[in-house]
Amino acid sequence: MIKNEKRQVDILVISDLHLGTYGCHAKELLCYMKSIKPGIVVLNGDIIDIWQFSKRYWPKNHMKVVKQIFHWMGKGIKTYYVSGNHDEMIRKFVGLQIGSLEIVNKIVLDLPDGKKAWVFHGDVFDVTMQHSKWLTKLGAVGYDILILINRFVNFFSEKVFNKGKISLSKKIKDSVKSAVSFVNSFEQTSAEIGISNKFDYVVCGHIHKPAMRKVSNSEGSIMYLNSGDWVENLTALEYVDGSWSIYKFDEADYYKDEEDADLNVEELFENMLAEFNAMKK
Numbered sequence: 001m002i003k004n005e006k007r008q009v010d011i012l013v014i015s016d017l018h019l020g021t022y023g024c025h026a027k028e029l030l031c032y033m034k035s036i037k038p039g040i041v042v043l044n045g046d047i048i049d050i051w052q053f054s055k056r057y058w059p060k061n062h063m064k065v066v067k068q069i070f071h072w073m074g075k076g077i078k079t080y081y082v083s084g085n086h087d088e089m090i091r092k093f094v095g096l097q098i099g100s101l102e103i104v105n106k107i108v109l110d111l112p113d114g115k116k117a118w119v120f121h122g123d124v125f126d127v128t129m130q131h132s133k134w135l136t137k138l139g140a141v142g143y144d145i146l147i148l149i150n151r152f153v154n155f156f157s158e159k160v161f162n163k164g165k166i167s168l169s170k171k172i173k174d175s176v177k178s179a180v181s182f183v184n185s186f187e188q189t190s191a192e193i194g195i196s197n198k199f200d201y202v203v204c205g206h207i208h209k210p211a212m213r214k215v216s217n218s219e220g221s222i223m224y225l226n227s228g229d230w231v232e233n234l235t236a237l238e239y240v241d242g243s244w245s246i247y248k249f250d251e252a253d254y255y256k257d258e259e260d261a262d263l264n265v266e267e268l269f270e271n272m273l274a275e276f277n278a279m280k281k
Contacts, residue, residue: 042079091105195219
């Protein structure tokens, strides 16, 4: 476990944790969360994957991530839960405030330097999500399976062939023109709406692609920020001393807690088989 003093982070933005799925890197996320001391926490959507949530798969580390969030809230740390598409159920409770927690669809953060950051998940720009939700949900199941397969591929790549990790989902996305076009359109649309509303930053999640770049048009310019995810990229956005940066999990910080060991391979496949059988009914 990390022994250094906790690092101060003025604003933390994390999104797309997808707790409750096989792809979530909850151990690494927990390690990161315990290493920092945030002033404001923004949970920018898809925190618990309600689409795929099952009592059959909820490891201890996933629960520990939730407990860590409640630990922050218990200390009075202002926490915004921004609704996403995989946890859209919480949209019924938008406006609810309990202690330091506030549930919102979007939020504008007033930064110390006078600038404004517009934060929202981003699924509002996903046409497939809006008009073919069943197809999106089916894709989510396939994505989760791909991530699980990717773990096995990386195990052999590192342990057997002494090579680095690879991301099958990234390779597929980067090789499919429509996926690349969607990402570019998503970023551009988000940025242009932010510019028209005179914001200085637009902060999104949803597409699992961490980014930080300046976007300009005839009306002005804005910094587009995306917090990425904790399935493929293991990234977060941090605002410290007046500037934003993308945090990328360093595997050197990884710790192994035997009490929280993952399910073995047999258990994983048994759980997946149960999920598929349940879907058929």
